[in-house]
Structures are given as C-alpha cells and as structure tokens.
Amino acid sequence: MKLNFEGAQMWFRKAKIWLLNPANRKPVYIIGGVLATGLIVFIWLLATLFLSNVKIEEAKAFYIYDNYTLDSIANKLHSEQLISNEGSFRTAAGLLGLNVKNIRVGRYKIEPGSGNFTLVRMFKNGLQTPVKITLNNIRTIEELAGKLGSYLKSDSTAFMHLFRDTTFLSKHYLDSETVMTAFLPDTYEMYWDTKPDEVFEKFANVTVKFWNKKRLTKADSLQLTPQQVYTLASIVEKETNKVDERPDVAGVYLNRFHQNMPLQADPTVVFANNDFTIKRVTGKHTAIDSPYNTYKYTGLPPGPICMPEKSSIDAVLNATNHDYMFFCAKPDLSGYHSFAVTFQQHVQNAKAYRDFLDKNGY
Secondary structure: OOOOHHHHHHHHHHHHHHHHOHHHHHHHHHHHHHHHHHHHHHHHHHHHHHOEOEOOOOOEEEEEOOOOOHHHHHHHHHHOOOEOOHHHHHHHHHHOOOOOOOOOOEEEEEOOOOEHHHHHHHHHHOOOOOEEEEEOOOOOHHHHHHHHHHHOOOOHHHHHHHHOOHHHHHOOOOOOOOHHHHOOOEEEEEOOOOOHHHHHHHHHHHHHHHOOHHHHHHHHHOOOOHHHHHHHHHHHHHHOOOHHHHHHHHHHHHHHHHOOOOOOOHHHHHHHHOOOOOOOOOHHHHOOOOOOOOOOOOOOOOOOOOOOOHHHHHHHHOOOOOOOOEEEEOOOOOOOEEEEOOHHHHHHHHHHHHHHHHHOOO
C-alpha cells in the first residue's frame, strides 16, 4: 500500500492520541521493561562468557587430573592466579554444562585474555596442547623412564613397569636389555595424558620408519640386526665424540666382532660398573663379571649402553672398510685416536698416550 505524506501524518496523530490515553501507557511500560531487562541479561551473558577473565601476561600450562570436579578446577585456576574472577567462571561453567561427567583430564594451555567460554570449551572437549618431549644423552632405561615421567602424566614407575613387562616387550621382539633400541633421540610431540603403552607405540613407530629398506640392507650386509647396529652405535658414540671419526672406530669394532675377538670397549666397562664418573678404566674395573664387560666376554653386549644419535647409527652402517684392529687416544688431548693394525703398533701408541698422561699429571 502506497503511503503518502498526508497518510503518515494521520497515523502519527492516531498514535499520539493513543499514547495520551493513560489506559494505554501501562502495556508500553511493561514491554519496555521486559526489553530493557532482556538487554541487560544479554549483556551480562556476553560479559560472563566472552569478556577476558585470564589476566596473565604469557601463556601457562594448566593440568587437570583424574576425579577433578568443577570446584577443583575453579579453585585451582584461582589459586594459581590464572583467572581474576572465580565466580564468573563458575557461572559460565554452569551455564555451559561443565561437570564431573564431562571434565576431560589433560594439559591445557591458558592464553592471556581468554574468556570463560574458551576455558570451559577446552576442559569440556579435551582441547589439549601437546607436550614437546626431547630425548638425548640418555644412558639407561631408568633415565629414560625418568625423562618420560617428567614430561607426562604417568610417572617413571609406570614406565619402568612397562620396560620390564616381558609379555608386552615380546610383541615387539624386545626384552628389558634391548628396549632402548625402540627409542631414537629427537624432539617429539605427545599429549600429556597418553598412557605408557601408547607412548611406547608412538616411539616404536618412529623407529620402525627410521629403519627403512636402505638401512636394513646395510645392516644385513654387516651381518647385524638393527638392534645390534644400535648397540654398536651406542659404544662407538661413547668411545669418541668426534663425529667424523666414528665410521673408523665402528670399522675397528666390526673387524673384532667378525673375528670373534673381545671388543675391549672401555665405555661398556663403565656401563657395567654403573659408575659414569670413571675417567680411566683400569684392571679393577675390567675385573667385573658382567655381560656388558667386553674385556671379559666376546661379541656385543646384550643391549645398548646409551641412546645413540641417529648419526652414530649411520656411522656404523657406513663404517670404514679398513684393516685396523686397535685404536688408542692420541697423546695431544685432541679427542682423536691413533689406529693400528698389529698389537705391537697398538702397544707403542698406548705407551705414548700413557706417557703423555703421566707427564702432564692426568
């Protein structure tokens, strides 16, 4: 219907007359009041859910454990000074249905400026931030268990129990001596509440991928299994910190191994004595009766003596093909070694090194 100016004036006059009637004002006030109240509630709801309640300056981790309740979470957020208004969080949690039945265990990243809606949604949906796990410089499975336990919800005891679980390990063709070979040093991402067996599976899968066809072929050409290569790599790495020399050292040990000679590797004796402060291996140390004492027993020890770097594993797989059977530290503290084919040459090299140590008071 087309409305002209005169028609508009007419409707305006009618509305004015209607409003001037006292009987018609009450419904207007009621409607206005309802609308105003609704607007206030709407603004309050928006503020409760979406205005910032996190006043920290940088992101922090927040952990929710088993059997946590809404009270537990609210109290912890407040006590750790992560939120400024505990009451508004509780209200928002109630509105959004957060309760003991749907609270998800986990490690959560609390970001500065977050509102209650973001917090509740994280805890309710389990929106965790993964933990970065860095493995390096690990000698024993006890150290490995401790390292994993320091990053994850399960403690070191849980991981040690798994590392000694023969039934579980046998499924991976491992035992308590070779379990370390399922792990490679690197930085990994994993959820904090991942169970120990799932943690193991994730690491083992990475290691399986590392042992690609090319590496498996090289191991086979050396007449070694991947676990044996890993074990030898651990010895080579502890024998020399010179990366460029490791293929040469690996070549010596392979020559000895294939001729059924004792490896006579000092690092294995240190491991056997469980004393990593030993600087100079003597007859007292080599007298220990241990399968890791390569002065006493031929062949490789039953497992690795550390978690070797990937480059050390590749150093064994690409070992130098030479005739050397012995090596000894050079008398110059360079960290490099003198190699020898015959025992007589080795004796001369060893004497030169001992004389150097004695002369310089080492």
